[in-house]
Amino acid sequence: MTHLWDGLCAAYRIVGFEVAAKGDNVFRDLVLARIIEPTSKIDAERVLNEVGVPAASYATLKRRLPSYAKPSWRQALAGASARHARLGPASLVLYDVSTLYFETDAGDGFREPGFSKERRLEPQITLGLLTDAAGFPLTVEAFEGNKAETATMLPVINAFKAAHRLTDVTVVADAGMISEANQIALQAAGLSYVLGTRIPFLPDVVREWCAKHPDEAVPDLLMLTQPWSATSSEKARGIPDRVIYYQYRHDRARRTLRGIDEQIAKAPRAVDGKAPVKRNRFIKLAGATKTVNRELEAKNRALAGWKGYTTNLTGQTPEFVIDAYHQLWRIEKSFRMSEHDLQARPIYHHVRESIDAHLSIVVAAMAVSHWIEAQTGWSIKKFVRTARRYRTVRIKAGEQTLTAADPLPDDLREALIKIRAGGVH
Numbered sequence: 001m002t003h004l005w006d007g008l009c010a011a012y013r014i015v016g017f018e019v020a021a022k023g024d025n026v027f028r029d030l031v032l033a034r035i036i037e038p039t040s041k042i043d044a045e046r047v048l049n050e051v052g053v054p055a056a057s058y059a060t061l062k063r064r065l066p067s068y069a070k071p072s073w074r075q076a077l078a079g080a081s082a083r084h085a086r087l088g089p090a091s092l093v094l095y096d097v098s099t100l101y102f103e104t105d106a107g108d109g110f111r112e113p114g115f116s117k118e119r120r121l122e123p124q125i126t127l128g129l130l131t132d133a134a135g136f137p138l139t140v141e142a143f144e145g146n147k148a149e150t151a152t153m154l155p156v157i158n159a160f161k162a163a164h165r166l167t168d169v170t171v172v173a174d175a176g177m178i179s180e181a182n183q184i185a186l187q188a189a190g191l192s193y194v195l196g197t198r199i200p201f202l203p204d205v206v207r208e209w210c211a212k213h214p215d216e217a218v219p220d221l222l223m224l225t226q227p228w229s230a231t232s233s234e235k236a237r238g239i240p241d242r243v244i245y246y247q248y249r250h251d252r253a254r255r256t257l258r259g260i261d262e263q264i265a266k267a268p269r270a271v272d273g274k275a276p277v278k279r280n281r282f283i284k285l286a287g288a289t290k291t292v293n294r295e296l297e298a299k300n301r302a303l304a305g306w307k308g309y310t311t312n313l314t315g316q317t318p319e320f321v322i323d324a325y326h327q328l329w330r331i332e333k334s335f336r337m338s339e340h341d342l343q344a345r346p347i348y349h350h351v352r353e354s355i356d357a358h359l360s361i362v363v364a365a366m367a368v369s370h371w372i373e374a375q376t377g378w379s380i381k382k383f384v385r386t387a388r389r390y391r392t393v394r395i396k397a398g399e400q401t402l403t404a405a406d407p408l409p410d411d412l413r414e415a416l417i418k419i420r421a422g423g424v425h
Helices: 003-015 025-036 044-050 058-068 071-085 153-163 180-188 204-212 232-236 250-271 294-303 318-325 328-338 351-376 380-387 410-421
Strands: 091-101 124-132 137-144 169-173 192-197 223-228 242-248 283-286 289-292 306-311 392-397 400-405
Touching: 003 025, 003 071, 003 351, 003 380, 003 410, 025 044, 025 058, 025 351, 025 380, 058 071, 058 351, 071 137, 071 153, 071 351, 091 153, 091 328, 124 153, 124 328, 124 351, 137 153, 137 351, 153 169, 153 180, 169 318, 180 192, 192 318, 204 223, 223 318, 242 250, 242 318, 250 283, 250 289, 250 294, 306 318, 351 380, 351 410, 380 410
Parallel strands: 091 169, 169 192
Antiparallel strands: 091 124, 124 137, 192 306, 223 242, 242 306, 283 289, 392 400
């Protein structure tokens, strides 16, 4: 048995999945095998055998998978995550979306072509991931591939809130999740929120500041407040005032201006037909005439460095709101570390059930991985690569059983101690 497997089992148990999954060792083995080496379900047997764990047969695996897709099973896992994260009133939760693609040519009502940041045309599904403020995964839900991102957030959060009897949580999400209807619906659901705000034009408060300080450079970390009073119809529905905070950062401006300079420098080649127009946003087309869009350049230069944050937490400081939003890198990290792992390949004919079962395994693997990283300070990749090399061997000599093991390096021994000590309070 490897020290890697012992450490993973300890983390799985401490997070609470042992109880939530009712001691189902098949589910545990699939979760931990996925952490060791993200691969197909049938290949999980090889991964388990390599760490000295007897694997269930493929027939048993297929028989068990439908139960992992049931809402009750997935709610039990989410409940364990919520208890581990110690969610309570006024907790921060982070929301983000991603997409998964499939090796299929035609949509089936669930896997459908939809909006793709990568401009892909294959059928896909949309995933909504909810984590706590530290990025610890709480739940993941799958939606139709052609469902708008803005339509996924509220169902995930409302279902999670109801299932775990949370009276109030503050939702933090990126600008892609924002719509006026979303903000009203979040408020109507009794939720607080911090949302990134797209800035299509220079805000009034920024223009006013620039007018009052015409010869001054914008100070780093300058924060300006734009009150957003509720309309009379909104007040009648119990929707309070909102506020938008705008912050300027020198480093953000530097990166944006460098990108603008690079695009403008390349623009003459696009105008002359020597480079693709679609790769340069500062090219204006008027019939067959191509010119550099100086108006768009000027607007983007004026907006460089500014970021907006919308919230209904009018009693909180701008620093609290902005710091809460900047925790979103944690959920983005959770998605990045498992995005290759999320590739779902249905293994039985009920496609939606197959995908939901896969996502149950994946979100549990993400949670265990996140906990190990937080506990040890190592990346999950480093922990798996390092611990996989060391194993304990039991040797039977006559009536005696001797245990032999390779000596562990100090850093790995310390990491394993931290994992095992994580359950002691």
